[in-house]
Structures are given as C-alpha cells and as structure tokens.
Amino acid sequence: MKALSHFPMRCALLIGLSLLPFVRATSQSEPYTGPIIDMHVHAYQEPSPILGKQFTNSLTGITYSAVPSLEAHKAWTFAKMAEHRIVKAVVNYDPEWEAEDPERILLGRGSGDLETLRRGFMSGELQVMAEMTAYYSGVQADDAELDPYFELAETLEVPVGYHIYPGGPPGALYAGYSGVRAENAHPMQIERVLVAHPKLKIYIMHAGWPYLEDMKALMYAHPQLYVDLGVINWGLPKAEFHSFLKGLMDAGFGKRIMYGTDQMVFQGAFDQAIANINSAPFLSLEQKADIFYNNAATFLGLSPEEIEKHHLQAGKK
Secondary structure: OOOHHHHHHHHHHHHHHHHHHHHHHHHOOOOOOEEEEEEEEOOOOOOOOOOEEEOOOOOOOOOOOOOHHHOHHHHHHHHHHHHHHHHEEEOOOOOOOOOOOOOEEEEEOOOOOOOHHHHHHHHOOOOOOEOOOOOHHOOOOOOHHHHHHHHHHHHOOEEEEEEEOOOOOOOOOHHHOOOOHHHHOOHHHHHHHHOOOOOOEEEEHHHOOOOOOHHHHHHHHHHEEEEEEEHHHHHHHHHHHHHHHHHHHOOOOOEEOOOOOOOOOEEEEEHHHHHHHHHOOOOOOHHHHHHHHHHHHHOOOOOOHHHHHHHHHHOOO
C-alpha cells in the first residue's frame, strides 16, 4: 500500500512529461496573422490556354480550377491579397495592376531591351527585375548573354528574382515547355553571378528545390542570397515541402527565406501555400513572421514607417 500511495504522483509526473513535447508543438503551430509580402505573383496581359480549365496535380492529387478570364484572374488575385493581408506583392509586368494599387504592387520585369529596362528602373516604373526566366530557353544564369542584366541590376541596386526550377507542372517538357531540362536546373549555376556581382540583391525563386544540400552550400557561401517559396509551398506534397523547408531552417537560413505564392491561374493556390507554412510543426511564430514578412521587408529595404503602416493595416483585418 505504501508503494501504491506514490502512484498518483508518479502518474502525474509521467503524464506531465509526456505532454511537454505536445505543448511545445501546439505553440509552434500557432498561425501567423500579420502582414504578408508576396515575392512571386503573376499577372497576365494575354489570355492563357489554361484559363477556365482544371489541373490535377499528379504529385498531390489536388485538383485546382483555373479562373475563367483575365478579368476574373485580376479580381481573384486582388481579393486573395486583401483576404490574406498581403500588403506588398512583386508582380510581373502589368501597368494596370500597379495603377490600381500602387502601394501594394511592385512591378517586375526580367527580360527585354536593356535600355528600356534601364529607363523603367530609373523612372520608378519598374521596381524589381523579376522574374528572370531564361531557364525556359535552356539558358543558365552564368551565360554571358545574361551578364548585362545582372550588371544593370547591381549598378541600379534593383532586386533580382531568378527562376531556376521547377518549370511548369510535373512533366512540363511533354506539355509544351520544350526548353525545360532537369540538367539545367542546378542552382550552382548562380554562383559565378554572385561572385562577379557581389553587391547584387538576388533571390532564387522556388528556393532551388530539389537541391537542398546545394542551396545550403550557396547560402552559406553567399550571405546576400535569399530564396522564395513560390509554388513549392502548394505544388509539392506537404511532407516534401516541409522536409525541404526544415532543411533550410535547420541549417540556420531562416532569416533569408521569403514567402511567395506563384499563383498563376489556380484557385486555391494562395490558401494552400499559406496554410502549408502555418502548419509546419517545426516553425515558431517568430520564424513564420520572418518568412511571411520580416525577411522580405529587409531584402526590399522597407522603411520603419512603412513597416509600421503594414502592421497597422493587418491589425484592422
């Protein structure tokens, strides 16, 4: 009986200890509700053949319905940005979008005539050289034909968003993306650019997936290199996305990972992308805040006044 008298205390101790990891995981999975900066948003000026169609992701099994028209695409994107407190968004070139909401939209263009780009950046019409998509033509980042673009961005202190991989949906080569090659997707192709242009402000879109070890090596060697999580946060199975993101976080690069949607035309992309980050059990609330807002605010050089304004805006939602 004497031994049994200690049973409740022992049980309470064991139960308490067993709950500690659970309590910690619950705390870390608290959703982030502050302002968001989206470093990867698409606008379209010409109708896409995938408008109004359905796409079933062969990796996740999720079916996404595409918006039916350009007008619907714009309305849907702006509505989702408002719903999810996206206060800044890097959008590929569409002056109408910027005119509608100049405080939110950062216009990007990653190709074209160099002098036209120069005038656009110097006048303030363009703010980001993004996204650069030479990959689709089989051209790698360290190809000589791209160097004048990086030189221009470095000289004018324009942020660069560089697309490497993935390119289109799984099996894109056989669905019309004839320039896509896995062998051209290695993120190490950016290293010679970083060495040649050490003052370049640059982020790799899609975080260099699936080359985790190489991305860790690059980010270790080049502290100016950032990444965004566009498309991999909703286009990959959640377990794969979490595994890749955790690898970067565990390696200590949580201050250089930025949120991006890369929504294209697929309804559900914003919701899934944000949910998959919020559900990551290894992220603290502070780390989510860095990914969703703080890191991009640093990368873009936002002023303290603008940062305060964004948090006040998000608090009103």
